[in-house]
Structure formats: structure tokens, C-alpha cells
Amino acid sequence: MGDNRQMKLRFTKMQGSGNDFVMLDGIGQRLDLDRGRLRRLADRRYGVGADQILVVEPAPDASADFRYRIFNADGGEVEQCGNGARCFVKFVHQLGLTRQRAVRVLTAGGRIEPRLEDDGQVSVDMGAPNFDPAACGFDTSGLAARRQGAATVWQLPVDGREVALCVVSMGNPHAVQIVEDVQAAPVAALGPLLEHDRRFARGVNAGFLQLIDRSSMRLRVWERGAGETLACGTGACAAAVSGIRLGLLESPVQVHTRGGMLRIEWQGGQNAKENGHDNGGPGGPGPPGRGQGASVRMTGPAEKVFDGEIELP
Template identity: 50%
Template structure:
């Protein structure tokens, strides 16, 4: 199978974009792992597939596959790249898009300055819907890992996140603690682990260990989840600049039942073809 693809990234979180509308694509976990392989394939954190919508109100359907071949529900950085991709490939002329995902419909807006703003919907905080094993909903939860207890926020932004507050993200145990939290038994579908350093009411730093990927240079849903976890504890204002290793995202959230808005860049790297 010969595939046309575009390599893109959102703050260094990189993707292989596939147009499943103008070419027939049949993906398997093995093919996805080959595409994502940085030595034998194109190389990426995730493979993103554009498809025709299933409902009349949506413009596209958007599917997301991690580098390990598993399909996941949502990806904020990928959503921004998705919006740029369908415009650049002339699949649409719109600046506002409604896109189906496994976790619901996203609203994407291409701004005049080249950035993309994404309405990520309201965060899910009920433990059973995240899903996370807890008796009652709380602003934070104790999580025991190897005999040590960590205080986390648990949030779903269409995919599950555990957010830990740290004094310094540079020295945070992302590489060692991240995979243990990802596979923690209280998260039955695994979880993305975010390590958040609050700098002020409007500034924060974040590193994210993504399930099925490892640490990435940026995670859009992770930044949204971190904002929500911090806002619930009244540590930040309604709008926060969150600095990730790959760059900065602007996250706005005014409180429970309100949507989270994420704004940031999306960059095209190159186009190509590969035989799988």
C-alpha cells in the first residue's frame, strides 16, 4: 500500500497526517507502528487519519493512533494540525470546522495569525467517567506508587489524565514515575501523567508522559487537564500560559461545565509517500 502523507507538529508533538478521503487507507496496528517508527518509517508520536463524517452536521471525522498502534480518543495538538492539514490539502475552505472524534465533536477555528483555537469541550471530572477508581469526586486524590503517596488531579479531556504538582519540572521524575502512573491499576484504560509547576496565577510549566508514547514535547489535552486541575484548587486564573518543552499554549477555562479553549500553533514539516 502506497500512502501519501504529511509530517506536521504542534510544539514538537509530531504527527503523520493521512488523507483518508482522497485515497483509500486500511490501517492495522502493525502498519501504524511502522509509520511511527523513527528508524524504519516516517517517525511520529501519533498517526492522524482524516475521514468523511458520519453525521451531517460535522465537516470531517478525525481518528488518532498512538505510536504503539492503539487508537485513542483525543489529541489537542493533533486537532490543531488537523485544522491546518485539511485547509492546506484543500479539503475545505472553511475557517471554522466541526470534527467528529471518538470522544465527541470538536470545534476548530483557524485564526488570522496562523494559530488554531480548539474548543475542547467541558472536562469530565466524575471518576467513573474518566475512568478512575475512586469512591467520590474530589479536587485531588492520593495515589500510591511503590509505597509512596502522590497527590493527583484526575481529569478527562476525552482521554484520561493524572496531574501532579511539582516544585520544578526540570527535576521531576517524569521518566521513572510517568510509566508507573500510566499503568496504575486505578486507571483501567491507562492514563497520561502530567507534571505541573505553577509559576504564577497566569503562568505554568508542564511535562507530560503520554500513554502508549512516552514523554512528548507537548500535549494539548494534557495542558487543558493541567489547567483544570490547577483551577479547581484555585491556583490559577481563568487563562494561563502553559509552557511545555516544545513551546507555549494558551488555555482558558472559566469553571465547571464550561468548555476548555486551547490556542496554539500548528506547523507543516514536509510531504511524502511511503510504501507499507
């Protein structure tokens, strides 16, 4: 917690597909962050400005190389961030903390494994998706539902209408809906209503998916605690696997966001089961909120913008 004294903080600004981050080294400097300081850092007028703040910490045990903590612009800590994971691996290389091209990173949503590729892109094994509504803290009692392909589509009453949703956890909760025109989708109006709907115990990230063809889609995401961002890595994973389970997409999927393109690969497909397991590949029990079996792999860019220092009250 903060101690009411000025704190000088070294940081690096990075971005992945337009999703921007303040990166903090919690190994080489002492951090004293409370929610107010986190909000100030993320503020685009009074601080550095970012969608999220990402903190590198030592791994708690030998199962990982680093610990990765993620804070939204409102100062709240969340479980997972896919675009941030790509920036994370470049950041620890920049700091000289590792020479490994692939690192094992522990997050609140489970362990992930980002890897630097030869072409400068970063791929991330995001783990297996979990389609159990309970993994998203989603209360389905009394809701109508229908099956499409291997997916369950829930009919959620929102603001006087029913919204058809697929729910999936990528270590954090996502609700995905199909729209005809993503540019005209009511992201700013419907996004916060879904985020704060009482049926999602921990809130939810709301994805708006427009199909282009069987191998590509457009996506906008209203992120829990951050609002709409130019891209959302876990949102891209959630939307792609939802489209595959619905029988509308095939892996690999090109996901076009406002900030750039992400490639999502998943072999779970039509065999995936609703209880969080799938038949797409081997795997043991995952961490809370994750499934078993075929992992989702995301590939995309990650770039350093600048280094800096800031004094926080």
C-alpha cells in the same frame, strides 16, 4: 486490517508545539492500516517517525464536517489529541477539503471545533472537562482524598509512596500532580507506573505541573501509549483546569511545554462541580467522558514539516 501486500501511502508530517504527527488523508486515498503498519509509520528509525498518527475521514452524519481518528505510536487508537486537532484543521485546508476557518470534527472523545485565527495560530474548543473519576475509568475505592478549592485531590499509592493527583477527562483520561521543579520531576520513572496503574481501567496520561505564577505554569506529560512528548494539548487543558479548580491559577493560563507555549482559557473555575458538570456557562449533556458547561479553549501553533510517500509492508 493489513493484507500482507505493499501499500504506498501519501502523508504529511506536521507538528504542534513539537508534538509531531503523520497526517493521513482517508478521503482521497484508500487506507489499509493494521497495528503493525501504524507502528512502522510512527517508528523514527524504520518509518516516518511521529508521536501520533492522525487520519481524516468523512463525517458519519451532518453533525460534523470530518471525522478525526488518532493512533498512538504503539498503534493503539485513542480518544483525543489537542495539538493534533490544531494540525488537523490546517491539513484539511491544505488538501482543499474545506474553506471554512472553523470546522466541526468528530473524535472518539466527542466533537471539537478547531479554528484558524488571523495570526496563523489555531484555537480549539475542546469541550467541557469532566471531573468525575468514572469518566477517566479511575477506581477510587479505598483511596484517601482531600478537598482543595473546588478540586478533589486523590492519594494514590505508587511504588511505595503516595502521589497526590487530580483526575480529569478531556475526552481522554488525565492524572495531574503538582511538582516543585518540573525539570527534575521523575517523568520517565513515574509516568509509566501511572499509565499502567490498575486503578485506571483504560490507562492514563500523567501530567507534571510546576506553577510559575497565577497565570502561567510549566508542564511535562507522559502520554499513554507514546511516552513523554514535547507537548500535549489535552494534557495542557487538563493541567490548567486542575490548577484553576485548586485555586492556584486564573484563566487565561500560559502553559510552557518543552515544545512551546499554549494558551488555555476556561471560565468554569471555583464553581465547577465534581460530578462532571460546572456552573461556568450553559451547555447540554456532553459525549461520554465529557462534562457540561464551560468549554476549554486552547490556542497554539500548527506547522507543516513536509509531504512524502512511503511503502509499508
